[in-house]
Amino acid sequence: MTLKTFITSSNEETEKIGYELGPLIPKGATLSFFGELGAGKTTLIMGIASFVTGIEKDKVNRPTFTYLNIYNGKETLYHFDLYR
Numbered sequence: 753m754t755l756k757t758f759i760t761s762s763n764e765e766t767e768k769i770g771y772e773l774g775p776l777i778p779k780g781a782t783l784s785f786f787g788e789l790g791a792g793k794t795t796l797i798m799g800i801a802s803f804v805t806g807i808e809k810d811k812v813n814r815p816t817f818t819y820l821n822i823y824n825g826k827e828t829l830y831h832f833d834l835y836r
Contacts, residue, residue, distance in 0.1 A: 766792045767809055770799020777804065779827065794833070801829050 760766045777783065777800065785793040794814050802809040805825030812831075813821050821831045 760792070763792070763795050766795040767799035767802075770796040770801075771803045771809075772799075774800050774803025797831055801831065804829050 758769050760769060773796075783800075785796065787793050798809045798812040801807070801812045801823050804827050805823045806827075807823055807825045812823065819832060819834065821833075823829045823831065
């Protein structure tokens with residue numbers, strides 16, 4: 753497997769990469785993201801969720817006080833935030 757590195761300089765670029773990665777994610781896959789607070793994990797997930805569910809990216813919430821957000825659309829996406 754070849755690993756690819758993405759470097760972004762804005763939230764918009766990070767969301768766009770998430771949206772472009774969306775079609776590459778197999779249905780039913782489980783993804784884990786690791787990084788420091790503020791690293792851009794949720795921003796990337798906003799793009800992925802927008803592609804996978806078909807909902808607008810501004811409808812994807814940042815899970816500040818919740819452990820789970822569920823997004824229903826053309827597919828369902830479960831976004832767990834287990835940072836705590």
